[in-house]
Amino acid sequence: MSLTESVLAGNRLALARLLTQVENDSPEGRRALAELFPHTGRAHLIGITGAPGTGKSSLVNQLALHYRKGTDRKVAIVAVDPSSPFTGGAVLGDRVRMRDLSGDSGIFIRSMAARGSLGGIAKKTAALVQVFDAAGYEIIIIETVGAGQSEVDVARLAHTTVVVEAPGLGDEIQAIKAGILEIADVLVINKADRPGVENTERALRSTLELAHPARRVFRHHGQTMSVSAPAIDSTTWIPPINKTVATEGKGIAAVIASIAKHVEHLRQSGDWAARDRARLESEMETLLREALLDRFFASVQQVKYEETIEKVINRNISPYEAVKYLLNGKQV
Amino acid sequence: MSLTESVLAGNRLALARLLTQVENDSPEGRRALAELFPHTGRAHLIGITGAPGTGKSSLVNQLALHYRKGTDRKVAIVAVDPSSPFTGGAVLGDRVRMRDLSGDSGIFIRSMAARGSLGGIAKKTAALVQVFDAAGYEIIIIETVGAGQSEVDVARLAHTTVVVEAPGLGDEIQAIKAGILEIADVLVINKADRPGVENTERALRSTLELAHPARRVFRHHGQTMSVSAPAIDSTTWIPPINKTVATEGKGIAAVIASIAKHVEHLRQSGDWAARDRARLESEMETLLREALLDRFFASVQQVKYEETIEKVINRNISPYEAVKYLLNGKQV
Numbered sequence: 001m002s003l004t005e006s007v008l009a010g011n012r013l014a015l016a017r018l019l020t021q022v023e024n025d026s027p028e029g030r031r032a033l034a035e036l037f038p039h040t041g042r043a044h045l046i047g048i049t050g051a052p053g054t055g056k057s058s059l060v061n062q063l064a065l066h067y068r069k070g071t072d073r074k075v076a077i078v079a080v081d082p083s084s085p086f087t088g089g090a091v092l093g094d095r096v097r098m099r100d101l102s103g104d105s106g107i108f109i110r111s112m113a114a115r116g117s118l119g120g121i122a123k124k125t126a127a128l129v130q131v132f133d134a135a136g137y138e139i140i141i142i143e144t145v146g147a148g149q150s151e152v153d154v155a156r157l158a159h160t161t162v163v164v165e166a167p168g169l170g171d172e173i174q175a176i177k178a179g180i181l182e183i184a185d186v187l188v189i190n191k192a193d194r195p196g197v198e199n200t201e202r203a204l205r206s207t208l209e210l211a212h213p214a215r216r217v218f219r220h221h222g223q224t225m226s227v228s229a230p231a232i233d234s235t236t237w238i239p240p241i242n243k244t245v246a247t248e249g250k251g252i253a254a255v256i257a258s259i260a261k262h263v264e265h266l267r268q269s270g271d272w273a274a275r276d277r278a279r280l281e282s283e284m285e286t287l288l289r290e291a292l293l294d295r296f297f298a299s300v301q302q303v304k305y306e307e308t309i310e311k312v313i314n315r316n317i318s319p320y321e322a323v324k325y326l327l328n329g330k331q332v
Numbered sequence: 333m334s335l336t337e338s339v340l341a342g343n344r345l346a347l348a349r350l351l352t353q354v355e356n357d358s359p360e361g362r363r364a365l366a367e368l369f370p371h372t373g374r375a376h377l378i379g380i381t382g383a384p385g386t387g388k389s390s391l392v393n394q395l396a397l398h399y400r401k402g403t404d405r406k407v408a409i410v411a412v413d414p415s416s417p418f419t420g421g422a423v424l425g426d427r428v429r430m431r432d433l434s435g436d437s438g439i440f441i442r443s444m445a446a447r448g449s450l451g452g453i454a455k456k457t458a459a460l461v462q463v464f465d466a467a468g469y470e471i472i473i474i475e476t477v478g479a480g481q482s483e484v485d486v487a488r489l490a491h492t493t494v495v496v497e498a499p500g501l502g503d504e505i506q507a508i509k510a511g512i513l514e515i516a517d518v519l520v521i522n523k524a525d526r527p528g529v530e531n532t533e534r535a536l537r538s539t540l541e542l543a544h545p546a547r548r549v550f551r552h553h554g555q556t557m558s559v560s561a562p563a564i565d566s567t568t569w570i571p572p573i574n575k576t577v578a579t580e581g582k583g584i585a586a587v588i589a590s591i592a593k594h595v596e597h598l599r600q601s602g603d604w605a606a607r608d609r610a611r612l613e614s615e616m617e618t619l620l621r622e623a624l625l626d627r628f629f630a631s632v633q634q635v636k637y638e639e640t641i642e643k644v645i646n647r648n649i650s651p652y653e654a655v656k657y658l659l660n661g662k663q664v
């Protein structure tokens with residue numbers, strides 16, 4: 001039985017091995033991805049993002065446990081940690097979580113210390129998600145930390161994006177999330193037993209009102225060469241705000257219900273298919289960029305490339321002119 | 333007189349116009365960049381990064397004022413705000429700062445709301461920095477907010493990277509910066525009049541000890557096709573820790589002194605040239621990727637591209653196979 005077949009048959013050890021192959025972008029991993037791809041497209045991808053200090057990981061654990069209760073759907077967690085590009089800090093968090101969720105063979109957790117470029121992170125996340133999808137994990141939670149472009153990129157992968165806030169993180173931190181709010185499908189105020197929860201909710205509501213119109217524009221104008229379906233009228237979805245105390249398991253069922261409602265909305269509005277398409281287009285473009293660069297470096301003479309770089313460093317030609325020269329052979 | 337000539341002659345209005353052209357990546361902007369490039373390479377690029385709440389912007393303002401005092405060097409501030417990819421929130425901050433620093437024609441502030449991909453941000457920042465460099469701004473401060481890959485990417489542009497911390501931002505926020513610390517050349521604990529400053533300093537010192545060996549490895553293993561100078565023994569630089577209260581102007585002179593010492597170290601060790609080279613190589617690679625993709629889209633038949641995407645969406649072929657087909661015409 002091949003590794004791919006073992007994964008499709010539900011073998012956890014084979015799954016772990018394959019995830020590593022795929023994360024390392026090995027030839028075997030690439031081949032497996034191609035073999036698994038026809039089996040994908042069934043999972044519900046849930047992105048969960050929020051600043052450090054919001055208790056996002058506890059919330060993710062609770063959601064995973066609730067999804068498992070009273071359902072036989074398997075749950076995968078892909079924890080992306082772009083905060084730790086060097087030291088692989090995700091591993092420790094992984095062990096802590098394993099303790100909480102261990103003993104349930106229907107839950108699989110994979111942490112990814114985000115080495116390399118951000119485009120690389122989004123690409124690897126997409127690949128891991130595909131493996132889980134093919135392996136029959138119907139709920140895939142993609143957890144990202146921080147605030148900024150990384151969340152936006154990872155959110156593009158998800159059908160449903162949950163943004164986690166918490167009271168009392170300070171005005172500046174609230175402000176930073178104005179952009180993040182625009183990608184939210186479901187909002188959660190975690191640590192809702194803390195003082196200031198009313199202020200946080202009020203701030204969220206007013207920011208939501210500002211953010212909402214722009215959100216749909218963003219969704220339909222990705223960076224890909226767009227052949228997307230025509231804009232769909234999905235303006236009726238207003239992100240609900242849920243309050244939770246994840247460490248005590250409070251409010252989790254309501255979040256699950258909000259997510260389920262969002263899925264229903266996606267299905268009815270046609271947005272499910274639109275997001276699926278946008279995600280695959282974006283993935284194709286990323287692969288295309290990489291393949292084009294590989295092909296270029298395979299064809300260019302090393303000596304010519306190095307000489308051109310020297311000219312740039314000596315300020316004889318600009319980087320832009322250098323690229324034109326390398327691509328067109330035009331003398332500069 | 334052309335726009336480029338006006339900029340080289342020190343015309344502020346022309347500079348503002350050109351920065352807009354360059355930020356919009358207009359043909360005129362590209363041409364100007366090529367014309368200006370031979371005039372670059374004189375500026376000291378200082379990256380300043382830190383989480384929201386550290387008072388980073390006040391620190392940047394104070395540094396700019398101090399650099400202006402008793403020197404005729406012009407100072408540019410490029411404020412990159414990846415937290416606000418949609419709403420262009422940087423503009424407000426811009427006005428607030430203008431008020432603090434106004435009246436000095438030797439200071440120029442440019443905010444950049446970070447729309448588009450992160451690669452795009454780094455590229456645009458690099459372009460703006462080149463314009464300022466050519467225009468005779470000898471000190472260029474690149475300010476980034478947040479925590480994560482975006483800071484790392486922008487830090488790659490700088491000769492000297494200053495990481496700003498503050499007491500009492502919480503353990504989780506401290507942890508997130510373990511990766512960021514590894515790119516620090518100078519550390520600043522701002523808001524040093526607040527309780528907990530000793531704890532922050534202790535935490536920084538112990539993290540520094542862990543982070544330090546890895547830092548040099550990172551510096552010499554960028555993502556570019558490396559033709560860099562051989563690894564230079566620069567292990568003697570230990571990032572100094574400075575304490576400031578930026579809102580009261582306290583401790584600023586010591587930060588300036590630390591930065592000056594770092595420049596001296598860079599010059600003596602050869603790292604100045606190495607960083608310059610790494611930056612230009614990385615910039616060339618970014619332009620190369622973009623040009624390759626443009627060339628591909630100009631040559632591929634729209635119909636063929638769309639048909640291939642349909643096959644991917646219907647799970648007939650994987651994205652990877654689709655890219656192979658588009659590039660090699662191999663039937664799948």
